[in-house]
Each structure stands twice: as structure tokens, then as C-alpha cells.
Amino acid sequence: MTTADSHRFTNLSVTVTDDGIWDVVLSRPEKRNALNLDTVDALIDLFTAAPREDARAVVLSGAGDHFCAGLDLVEHHKADRSPAEFWQVCLRWHEAFNKMEYGGVPVICALTGAVVGGGLELASAAHIRVADQSTYFALPEGQRGLFTGGGATIRVTDLVGKARMIDMMLTGRVYQGQEAIDLGLAQYLADDSRAHAMDLAHKIAENLPLTNFAICSAVSHMSNMSALDAAYAEACVAGVVNTQPDARARLAAFADKSGPRIRPQQD
Numbered sequence: 070m071t072t073a074d075s076h077r078f079t080n081l082s083v084t085v086t087d088d089g090i091w092d093v094v095l096s097r098p099e100k101r102n103a104l105n106l107d108t109v110d111a112l113i114d115l116f117t118a119a120p121r122e123d124a125r126a127v128v129l130s131g132a133g134d135h136f137c138a139g140l141d142l143v144e145h146h147k148a149d150r151s152p153a154e155f156w157q158v159c160l161r162w163h164e165a166f167n168k169m170e171y172g173g174v175p176v177i178c179a180l181t182g183a184v185v186g187g188g189l190e191l192a193s194a195a196h197i198r199v200a201d202q203s204t205y206f207a208l209p210e211g212q213r214g215l216f217t218g219g220g221a222t223i224r225v226t227d228l229v230g231k232a233r234m235i236d237m238m239l240t241g242r243v244y245q246g247q248e249a250i251d252l253g254l255a256q257y258l259a260d261d262s263r264a265h266a267m268d269l270a271h272k273i274a275e276n277l278p279l280t281n282f283a284i285c286s287a288v289s290h291m292s293n294m295s296a297l298d299a300a301y302a303e304a305c306v307a308g309v310v311n312t313q314p315d316a317r318a319r320l321a322a323f324a325d326k327s328g329p330r331i332r333p334q335q336d
């Protein structure tokens with residue numbers, strides 16, 4: 070592993086593995102990785118750079134016990150923002166999270182401790198979420214006199230459905246463990262979320278980059294379209310991806326029976 074350009078990103082530490090995975094750590098543990106404006110801007114820069122610099126996947130975790138405590142409430146309190154100012158703040162959050170979701174680089178969040186408020190908004194923009202026994206999810210906005218502003222009304226609602234989303238916002242209900250997995254807040258429950266997320270990233274990095282790019286941009290775009298338009302767009306994407314020259318060797322390996330077969334897992 071080599072440490073790459075960590076100085077470029079405020080409050081994020083970045084290490085690049087030999088197979089091109091960006092191991093990114095939110096590094097404000099003394100503030101429970103709360104998202105101040107500088108960190109949101111750093112996320113915009115990071116998720117702009119990752120596809121341009123051929124990152125094969127990003128694993129995003131939080132330093133210390135907690136993934137992310139959401140909006141920096143102290144900065145927000147001190148700034149005493151106008152409605153127009155906070156509107157602009159939200160647009161910066163959206164820029165960061167949209168680059169993350171639509172940028173074409175697989176993003177895997179390794180979740181520990183609090184994944185709350187804006188922290189859940191951040192996690193819900195990832196393509197894969199891995200939780201462990203310490204992880205818990207909540208939207209404390211209701212209790213704080215706030216409203217979600219980083220896309221939760223879209224992404225968290227997509228994960229858990231409208232009724233659960235409203236309940237989480239009204240009551241501050243906390244989900245954790247298997248129940249959180251069953252609801253779709255994360256796809257994996259692991260003993261060690263970081264180790265498991267890295268394992269997944271190594272596996273994903275073995276796929277062809279164009280295939281991963283399509284999966285991590287096209288599916289999100291298509292889910293915003295009508296079914297008719299999404300099917301048309303899917304055919305266009307498949308036309309490009311399924312004829313890529315780099316796939317020929319994999320198809321040849323299947324045809325000559327040297328390629329892997331898909332079998333159920335043996336315990």
C-alpha cells in the first residue's frame with residue numbers, strides 16, 4: 070500500500086492499495102466525523118478525482134468509534150445561517166453525494182457506531198453498505214428541530230420505504246443489527262465492517278472497469294426514468310458494455326470451459 074495525496078483532502082485520509090482501491094477514512098473523530106462545510110467540499114473533490122484517476126473502488130469508513138454524526142450542528146449553530154445560505158449548503162451536500170452515487174466508481178461504506186442524520190445520507194449514497202454489531206442508524210432531525218437536507222428523503226426512502234422513513238424522522242427510531250439489514254439500510258452484517266468492505270472491494274476490482282462504471286452510474290440514472298425509457302437506456306448501455314473488447318477473453322474462457330461456473334456457496 071502507498072499513501073497517495075492525502076494532503077489534498079481536508080478531514081479525509083486516503084490510502085491507495087496495489088489494486089487501485091481508495092481506502093478513505095473520515096478523519097474528524099474528535100467531532101465524531103460530523104460533516105462541516107470543509108469536509109463536504111473535500112468529499113466533492115474526492116469524488117471528482119476518483120473516476121478521473123481510475124480508482125477501482127472506494128471504501129469509505131470513519132475514524133474512531135462512529136462512522137458519521139451527520140451535520141456539524143455546532144458549525145451550523147454558530148453560523149446562524151439564512152434560509153438562502155442553508156439552501157446553498159444543501160446543494161453542496163447534493164453535489165458531493167451525487168458525484169458519489171453517479172460517478173461510476175463503486176463506493177462501499179464500512180459502517181461503525183453512529184450512522185445518523187447526514188451520516189445516513191452519506192452512507193445511503195454508497196453502492197454497498199456493510200454494518201457490524203456496533204452500527205446503528207437513525208434520523209435525529211425531528212428531535213433537533215431540523216429536516217433532512219442531504220438527500221435522505223430520496224435515498225433513505227428508497228432503502229426503507231416512505232412509512233419507515235417518516236417514522237424514523239418523527240420518532241428518532243434507531244435501527245441496528247439484523248433488523249437494519251432486513252430493512253435494507255445495509256446489505257451486509259459483518260464481524261468487522263472495514264475488513265469485509267475491503268474484501269468486497271478487492272473482488273469488485275477484478276471486474277472490468279467499464280462494467281463497474283455502468284453498474285455504478287446507469288442503474289441509478291435508470292431508476293430515475295420511466296420504465297420505458299429505462300429499458301431503452303439499458304439496451305444502449307448493454308450495447309456498449311457487452312461488446313467491449315476486454316470482455317472477449319472472459320467469454321472465451323466460459324466457452325472453452327476454463328472460466329468459473331456460478332455455484333451455490335458451500336458452508
Ligand code: 1HE
Pocket residue numbers: 099100101103104135137138139140141142143144159162183185186187188209210213215216217218219
Ligand atoms: C458534534 C456532532 C455533530 C458530535 N455536530 N459536533 N446529528 C446528531 O444529532 C447526532 C449528534 N451527535 C451525537 O448524538 C453524539 O455525539 C454521538 C452519539 C454521535 C456520539 O456520542 P459521544 O458520547 O461519543 O460523543 P459526544 O460527547 O456527544 O461528542 C464528542 C464531540 O463531538 C463533542 O465535541 P467537543 O468539542 O465538545 O468535544 C461534540 O460536540 C462533537 N459532535 N456530533 C457537531 N453532529 C444536511 S441536513 C442534515 C441534518 C442532520 O444531520 S441532523 C443530525 C445531526
